[in-house]
Amino acid sequence: MRFELDDDQRDFAASLERLLAGADTVKVARAWAEGDHAPGRALWQRLTEQGLLQLALDATPVELCIAFEALGRHAVPGPWVESAAYLPVATGAEVEGIATLALPPLVPRALDADVADVVHLGAQPVAAEAVGALQVSVDRTRRLFDVAGPTPDVHEQALDLAVLATAAQLLGAGERVLADSVSYVAQRTQFGRPIGSYQAIKHALADVRIALDFTRPLVQGAALDPTRRATAAAKVAASDAAYLAARTGLQVHGAIGYTAEFDLSLWLTKIRALVGAWGTPAHHRAVLREDLLAHGAWA
Template structure:
């Protein structure tokens, strides 16, 4: 499934050379248009979430032990979503981050509780690159993920012993090795501000040597790539979260009447909403560009990922703050749906490095 591509330059036999040169350079710019298949896949996922992931369904998942629904995960597998990045030989679609981008964005719009980003964008690409000696384990778990029968989790470097609750395979970086731990045992359970992000603490002890799948410098390189994937995936989900927050707030501003007028007619409210939308639209192409860079193994991919994560985190944070301000007191209540997306914006904003950390990385001050 092709993603954003570069078009070839067209040179004309006559006329102004400077004009033709400008036209040629314009044609060489990145085209971020998605193809019909990618858009159709997003449409199918939206149709599924509108039926099976309503705000009431999200609340129900938050109140469960895992924070997400195994039945809905299986439905995502049947649709092909969980196997997007799994190689074709192992039951997946063998696609890349560009193809996954719209689906993660849609997951954010729906406040989807299931660990789609952790599994499809982080764990599967990591397992696909492990050495031959660990290939049988990787193939087995990738096939299970593609079928919607297993969730896989990779520990965030900021929370190195924490994995998604209910994950059947936990991938952690300990010392100089990457370990793939099957059926991880939780030492303790941590709840996040995002009710869907329940975490298992698998403990500070080094996993058994038999669970190591990569060691030494290759492990460090693979882990660095996985962390970039995680930061990018969080930024893609944040686009959808911000989009939904802006839509909800705009709709409320049209309905809420004060001083005899809808508050959305007041210029100050319009400015707040416009600022949030502008911030989102500036972040969106950065996220898409980072997806293309990851797919193409661009040497500048890490830089593009940090640009995307910092921009998307800021956009979602602003959308949440504007949403809360426009809604007023009702936005603070548990009964209103606004908090389902606000809390996801706050949780994902700090996951895999917050906006400040990624800006520091862009300046060369920090690294994974």
């Protein structure tokens, strides 16, 4: 099967890319991490006007994946999976403003509950008193909060869409790290030649390219038919590929890659956090195993 975007989808992707490329998302993400949410709220409003909060109800999962890949590629902060993927489907209504949720045990804490206009436990809004203490994330743009209350019911279709959106975000982040790494090794010299000319560097980056290229059809296939098996497979592949991109990017950048001041750190920490978000790879491998045992490999 050959997957190609239609003209409207390509136009949507191009429009979104132009918006984010001109929005200085690195500055937005750094401000968000420091507790200054004004630039992030302004970008949220612009993306809302672009229709991102309507995609889950008014478009297809393909458009949703286009949007979330762009969000990952530009390290856009905020509870987008919660607001644009899970809650619209679970509640049957478009989210107004910024919303977040906890869905234990799979999503044990609510992302950015201190910024959100409404916090949910599952699909049900909760009072401010139910929001507990801030928990530290490896990604400083992700502020996680405990939410008190009974274990909520899971909306299965909404969950599949949220998992798919997270996979698309990982794919976009992995692509960004690879692109930045390729650019860096072409400029950085050692012993009088660009380090990208060394076979070991070429092979490491080629492995990342292959991993991302094998991931994209799984994400696209899940967008066309977002079953539990398809979204789990997409999340596993995207997690592994993006994590490989992060590890390789860190290695080829050398010492500067370890510094928080270098922009690469935004994607490295985001990838590490998203790998475990909306189900770890181990969780989704278990989902795949159970599905295969129940329905057979070719079901």
